[in-house]
Amino acid sequence: MSAFEHISVMREEVVHYMAPRDGEVYVDGTLGGAGYSLALLAQARCRVYGIDRDPQAIAHAQTLHDGLISVRGRFGDVRELVPGPVNGFMLDLGVSSVQIDTPERGFSFRFDGPLDMRMNPDEQTETAADIVNTYDEKPLADLIYKYGEERKSRHIAAAIVKKRAESRFETTFQLAELIRQVVKVSPKDKLDPSTRTFQALRIAVNDELGELERALQASLYILKPGGRLVVVSFHSLEDSIVKAFLREQSGQMPAASRYAPVGVNENRVRLFDAPDKKAVFPSEAEARRNPRARSARLRWAVRTDVPVDDLKI
Ligand SMILES: C[S@@+](CC[C@H](N)C(=O)[O-])C[C@H]1O[C@@H](n2cnc3c(N)ncnc32)[C@H](O)[C@@H]1O
Structure with missing residues (x-):
């Protein structure tokens, strides 16, 4: 196993809101260094499908844990990549420290490298x-x-x-x-x-915002009733998409976001319960310890038992 230097952000909170249980199946849409996946596996005898589009993350995860099944692809294609339905779907958006800190990947202005940036x-x-x-x-x-x-x-x-x-x-x-x-x-x-x-x-x-919108739409289909959606985002463009989606799908007024997907769930049926209207932020201790955590925001919701197929979506 090669080292994969990425410090997970809000890992305890993610495990708390995913609330993993024995025998259940989860999807980690942003496997990265597998920090979230391994934390779920440490908490319950469950199975985790870990998706990443980056071959380096997949190679690293190969032999980490028997319960972790790594899947190469984009999380927007989660319905095609993972046999559903599942009990939880989590996303930790953006790039990993390994991607940012590898000059040849071209993500960072701190290192000289080819202007690439493909995940x-x-x-x-x-x-x-x-x-x-x-x-x-x-x-x-x-x-x-x-x-x-x-x-x-x-x-x-x-x-x-x-x-x-x-x-x-x-x-x-x-x-x-x-x-x-x-x-x-x-x-x-x-x-x-x-x-x-x-x-x-x-x-x-990387069409990051398009991927996020497709993944959120897919979550309506792949989550079982009672299944959890947990998304950690790092800037307002991402967070406003997640916020608008959860407002809309939990039957509240759609947010006036310029990024909100339009024409979805027009009849405002409650497909998700979103108990926290506000985002959850990292603790002060974590923000002090890890500068990357400072801009993080977590939103979570629970899939209701209303089937999507009944809706005009
Ligand atoms: C912030 S890191 C995840 C870190 C992980 N939660 C951990 O604790 O180690 C984000 C990862 O998601 C991957 N990623 C970003 N967008 C993706 C997409 N649309 N499909 C699949 N993987 C994606 C990146 O390649 C990166 O490895």
Whole structure:
């Protein structure tokens, strides 16, 4: 077993809300270093299907535990990947520390590497370099604004288009250096000026928000009555999708989110019970210990016994 250096965020809370029991079956949609999966397996004699699109996470999980079945794929395809129905489905969104801290994966402006950012490097899909080198200025600016919530998106896109006329962007450092020239920061600023643009590219390359919406829809079908959905998200774009989904599916007014999936469960039938209207946050001790935990928010809900097939979805 190779080392997989990722510290799980809100692991105790996830186990608490998943409430695993002997003989039951769970899906960990974001296996990563298997922190959540192993925590469930330590708590009950259950089985866990661990999905990850990253071959490195799958390779690491191969021999970790007899009750852990690793499955390579995207969690948005969970219905095709896992024999359902199951007792719980959990997601810990975003990238693992292993992905961020491996320069060759190209996720981080802190290391020089190819501008890639694909969570599954075997997929023949767009890389961050493809986006930066080929998108027209307006769609590029829109992408940086929408997924990075970057106010300087237009300036950044204009500078990228100008620069790439001289030479293509190949590396993380080339892009980070350009952004530093465009976005001037005061010494008080805690964030590197590249943070938001890199986030935007990562979300686009991996269709992260589309995957999340598909997984939430799939949860309606794969969870048994009483089955638990637990989602840990790390920024407001993700959290507002989860929040809007749970509001809608628990029969409350749909949230006015620009990311809310439209036209789903129009008759407001209660497909989930969402006891906590508010998100659950990590403890202060965890936030102190692990800076990655500071932006984490957990939402959870319990599937009711209303069958989806009866609905116009
Ligand atoms: C934050 S890490 C999960 C860490 C894990 N909970 C742990 O405790 O070790 C997120 C993982 O989800 C994977 N991932 C992200 N989006 C995915 C998707 N759409 N389908 C499958 N895996 C995905 C990433 O490759 C990464 O390994």
